Amino acid sequence: MAEMVKLFVNGQEVEVEAGKNLIDALQVVGIEIPHFCYHPALGADGNCRMCLVGIEDGRPPLVPACKTPAQPGMKVLLEDEKIKKIQRDIMELELINHPVDCPVCDQAGECTLQDYYMSYSQQDSRMNVEQVHKDKRLDFGCGVVHDQERCVLCARCVRFTRQITKTGELGIVNRSDQARVTIFPGRPLANRYALNIVDICPVGAMTSKDFRFRQRVWFLQKDPGICHGCSTGCNIYIDHHREKYGDDVIYRFRARTNLQVNGYFICDAGRLSYKTENENRQDRTLVDGVEVPLERGIEAALDKLNRARKPLMLVSPDSTLEQLWAIKRIATLYGAVLSGYSDAYVLAGDGDDYLISDDKAANRAGLQLLDIDSGKESFAAALADADLLVNFNNDLFFSPGNEDLQEALEATDQVSVCSHDRPAFSRATVILPCASYSEYGGSIVNRNNVLQRFARAVCRDADPCDIIEITRLLGGAISDNARAWPGLRQSVPALSRIWPERIPVEGVTLNSSEETHVGA
Amino acid sequence: MEVKILSARFDIENANRIDVARQHGAYQTLDTLFAMEQADVIETVKASGLRGRGGAGFPTGVKWGFLPKDTGKPVYLAVNADESEPATFKDRYILVRDPHALIEGIIICSYAIGCHDSYIYIRGEYTSQVKILQQAIDEAYAEGYLGDRVAGRNFRLDVTVHRGAGAYVCGEETALLESIEGKKGQPRSKPPFPAVVGLFGCPTIINNVQSIASLPFIITNGADAYKAYGTEKSCGTHLFGISGHVEKPGMYELPLGLPLAEVIETVAGGVWKGRRLKGVIPGGSSTPVLTPDEVATVTLDYESMAAHKTMFGSGGIVVLDETVDMVKLVENLIAFYHHESCGQCTPCREGLGWMLKIVRRLLAGEGTVADIKLLRELCDNIEMKTVCVLSAACTMPVRSYLDKFRDEFEAYAIDGAPEQTELREG
Known part of the structure; x- marks a missing residue:
C-alpha cells in the first residue's frame, strides 16, 4: 500500500497517495483537474496551463497541478472564482x-x-x-x-x-x-x-486515416476486450455499432489502460486487427461444399466422429481456457488424440522489446497450463495415423512452414470448426462456423502468465456459436464458461483457487499452484 | 556624474587585446583572488551589494550561495550575453571594448563557486562581437589565464562561447540552458532552479555579462569601495544606454540612484530639438513606461523604480518626445514579443498574437472602445500564467501605455486613424 497523505481541496480534507502529482492524486478521489498536456504515460510538460490551481498560503500561490506533488496539509483551491477565471481564460485562448x-x-x-x-x-x-x-x-x-x-x-x-x-x-x-x-x-x-x-x-x-469519417463516436458502443493479435494480451476497447438495417460492425480498437499488461498503449497491428473480425468470416455451415443448417452440419460431424476409429482433435492457441477445457473433454469422450500444434502462430523475430510478441497466439500459456501437447512431431505422427481431423479453429497456415503437412492433411478427412474462411479450413468435408473472440467471452493467459478475463462485445447477425456450444452439440457436457471452471480448478493446479468472476480487471498473475488465488 | 569602473578601458584603443588590457590593469586581481578562500570571495560579493545586471536585480552573491554543497556533480557557470531586450546594448560594449574584464570576472566567479567549465551564451546577432570575444578568450588561453592552470595556479578553467540562433527567449536563463544543451530554446518550469538542476542536470549559476565584469573591481578594491557608489540597496555603478529622442544618445556609466530627469538633461543633453518629453522607458522595452510627472521624481535605482510601479530593468533608457504615437509604439512592442514568444505556453502563444491583431485593428481605424477594454483585460489574463515571464514582459508595459495614455487609444477607436501631424518624422 502506498503512503497516504491528507490534504485539503476547497477546504475539504481528502486522503491521497503521497508523491503523486495533484492531477493523478486527486483523480483517484474523484476530483478532476482539467489538463491537456499532462498524460500519465508521458509525464508533465506544463505547457497548456489548464491545470493551474491555487495553493492557499503557498509560494507561489498558483501552480501547475501536473508538476506539483501532493503534500501533507496542502490547501488546494479549485472551486475558487480566481481559479475558475483562469480556466475560462485559458479555454478562451485555446479556442x-x-x-x-x-x-x-x-x-x-x-x-x-x-x-x-x-x-x-x-x-x-x-x-x-x-x-x-x-x-x-x-x-x-x-x-x-x-x-x-x-x-x-x-x-x-x-x-x-x-x-x-x-x-x-x-x-x-x-x-x-x-x-x-x-x-x-x-x-x-x-x-x-x-x-x-x-x-x-x-x-x-x-x-x-483508417477511422476518420467512418462513424460518429457517440454512436459507437465501447466494450472492453483483449487484443488477440499476439500473446501480450493488450487491453482494448472494441468500438462497434449496428447501423439501421445493418450488421454489428467493429469500427476500431483503442488502447485500454492496464498497467500490468500493456500500460496505456497498443501496437498498430493489433489496433487494426479489428478488420479481421469483420472480414472474411465463415458464417455458413457446409457439408461437402453444400450449405446446410447448422443442425445438419452437426449431424454430419457426429456421424463422422462416431465412425472414426482414430480421431485427432486440433485446438487453437487463441482459444480460451474454457474452450480448451470443453474440447479436451470431448476429445476424451471420443478417445481422440488432442494436439495444440500451432508453430505457424510464431513469427520468429517479429516481436520487439515492448508490446509486440513473436507469438501471435493469445492463449499459448493456457494451452500449456492444460497440458495439451503442441509438438510438431507428435502432431504429424497422429495426423498420419488419424482417419478424422477435427480442427477447432487452428490456422495451420497462419504463416508458412507447414507445407510438409499438406499431403497428410489432404489424405485425412476433416471437420473444421472455424470463424474465418481460410485455406487451413476449406478442405474439410464438414465446416461448422464458430464465433471469433469479439463474439464470445472467456479467460486467457498472456506471455507473462497474467490471467485475464473478457466478455462478449459484438452480436453479429450470423451469430455463430461459441466453440463451447459446438462441443456441447457434439455431445460434450460443458455448455458454458461457468461449467468449465470446476473442472479447470480441479485438474489445473495453477487455477485451483481461481474464481473467474473475481479476477480483477487488470488480471491476475499466475505464480505457482499454491499462491495464486483470487477473491478467497 | 559619469564614473569609470566598468567603462575604465572603454575609450582606450585596442583594449580588447590582452597586451593593452594588461597595461591598463586587466588580470591584476588574480593574485588577490587566489589568496582568498572561496567562501570569502562569495562573502565579498554579497557584501558589495552587487545585484544581477540582467534586469531582475537579484543579489549576485546570494544567488551563488544557493548552490548545493557536495553534490558530486560539476558546477557550471553560464554567462548570459544574449542581450536581446530592445533598447539594451550595455553588454555589447563590454564584449567589444573590454572582453578581458569579462574573462577576469569569469575567473573570479568560477573560483568562488568551484566551476571549471564556463559557457558564454552570446546572441546570434552579435556576429562581429563574437569574433572579438573569441579572440580575447584565445589570447587569455595563450597567456595562461585560462586552461589547465589558471595564472599558474592549480585551478583549471575552460571557457566555451556558445552562439545563440537569434531568439529573445534564450536570454531567459533556463531557455538559455536548453539552448546550450542543443535543444529548442524554451524555458523550463521552476522548480527545480538552475542552481540545483541546471546545465546538463548539474548545479549552475547564470550571471549577466555586466554582473561578471563588475567583479574585478569588487575583488581588487573591496566591497566597501563598490558600495561607495549608488544607494543603500542599489549599490555600485551601472552602464546606461540612453537612446531615443535626446541630444546626446550613448553609453554612460553612472552610479545608481541619480535622478532620471537630471540624467536626461545633463548627461544625455535633454530632449532633442527643444521638444517636450512624453515619456521614458526606464530599463528596456519590457519595463512599464514613465510619464513626465513620474520622470521628475524617479531615481535610477531598483527601489525608486519599484515605487513608481515600473522596473529598473537593463539600463536601456528610451526617451520619448511629444511626437511619439503610443498606439504605434505598443503595436511595435507587441509585434516583437509575439514574434519572440517560444510558443510553449498557451496564454503567451495564443494571447500575444491576438493582442497584436487588436492593436492593428485600432491602428487601421477599425477598432472600438471595447477592443481597448479587451486588450487591457487580455494583459491581466495572460500575465503570470506561463512558465516564464516573457508574456509579462509584454503585458506589463502594454498595460502601462493603456493606462497612462488611454486617450490616444480611444482617439483611434473613436476618430479612426489620425491625420499625420507636422511634427511627426519618419
Missing part, C-alpha cells in the same frame, strides 16, 4: 485560433476541448480578428493525419515519439502562434505504435 469545426471533426464527442468548454468555459467568443491559419490534412505516415489548426500544441504526440517509441519523428517547429507539429520533410512516422498518437491527442488534430 481563439481553433477552427471549431466540430461538425466535421472525428474527435467530436470525445474531445477534451469540447468537454472542457462545457465544464469550464461556456463563454461566447470575443475573437473578432482573423484567425491564424495553418496546414490541414497532413499525412504523417502510419495512417496518422494531422490538422495543425485544431492542434493545441500540448506536445503529447511529440513526447510519445521521443519517450515511448524513441523514434522522434515529430517535433514542434516555429514559435509563437505559428508553432506547429510536423515531421522532417520526407521523414514520416515510421514506428509500429504510431496510431496511439490518435488516442492520446486530446483534440481532433491527430486522426486515423
